[in-house]
Amino acid sequence: MNNDSLISRSPAMNNDQQINEQIDTLADHLVGRRDSILKNWRHAVDEDPALTSASTLARKEFYDHIPAVLDAFDQMLRARYLSEKAEAAQEQKEQAAEHGLHRWHHGYNQRDVMREWSHLHIVLVNELENYSELSPGIESSSAMSIARRALAELCSNGVNESAMRYAELQQVEAAARIQDPGAGVGVVERARSQTGRDLAPGRARRSGQFRRD
Numbered sequence: 001m002n003n004d005s006l007i008s009r010s011p012a013m014n015n016d017q018q019i020n021e022q023i024d025t026l027a028d029h030l031v032g033r034r035d036s037i038l039k040n041w042r043h044a045v046d047e048d049p050a051l052t053s054a055s056t057l058a059r060k061e062f063y064d065h066i067p068a069v070l071d072a073f074d075q076m077l078r079a080r081y082l083s084e085k086a087e088a089a090q091e092q093k094e095q096a097a098e099h100g101l102h103r104w105h106h107g108y109n110q111r112d113v114m115r116e117w118s119h120l121h122i123v124l125v126n127e128l129e130n131y132s133e134l135s136p137g138i139e140s141s142s143a144m145s146i147a148r149r150a151l152a153e154l155c156s157n158g159v160n161e162s163a164m165r166y167a168e169l170q171q172v173e174a175a176a177r178i179q180d181p182g183a184g185v186g187v188v189e190r191a192r193s194q195t196g197r198d199l200a201p202g203r204a205r206r207s208g209q210f211r212r213d
């Protein structure tokens with residue numbers, strides 16, 4: 001390789017390195033803000049008059065799989081190779097699906113779960129915008145655009161995976177009602193309990209199906 005090739009590639013390589021460093025710094029900032037992010041999300045949900053189910057959950061139950069979802073978001077931001085990005089995306093999907101299962105077991109309807117995801121999205125958007133305002137020059141690079149796209153993917157995965165899991169669960173519940181229409185609430189609770197065992201973390205996705213007894 002001649003010197004001209006090295007010189008022509010150098011600015012692009014330096015720019016990529018700068019963007020990666022900026023994203024890593026942003027990721028570190030979000031990790032440091034983790035507790036505040038979760039608290040702000042809980043506060044936004046509590047202040048939503050259309051949501052009442054969350055008030056019955058203790059803090060740990062409310063947060064559920066969302067800290068793991070945020071870990072996967074951190075992993076996505078720091079990913080530099082396609083294989084790393086794919087692994088982070090898969091982790092986001094699995095954790096989002098498990099979060100939907102948890103909410104279903106606590107009596108949430110699908111609309112409630114979607115509204116919770118919406119509040120989480122807004123909280124994280126606010127975090128990104130606040131960081132941007134406090135970081136002069138970062139908007140002139142691609143770092144914030146990359147972070148915003150990663151956040152859009154995170155919340156899109158969350159909504160889609162939760163919706164898909166709910167569809168599976170509703171099929172199980174409907175089948176239970178058809179099998180024993182006179183059993184009332186008891187048959188639904190048994191179906192939910194059985195579904196929780198059958199749809200253990202990662203099991204349904206790895207097998208590509210869920211069990212119907």
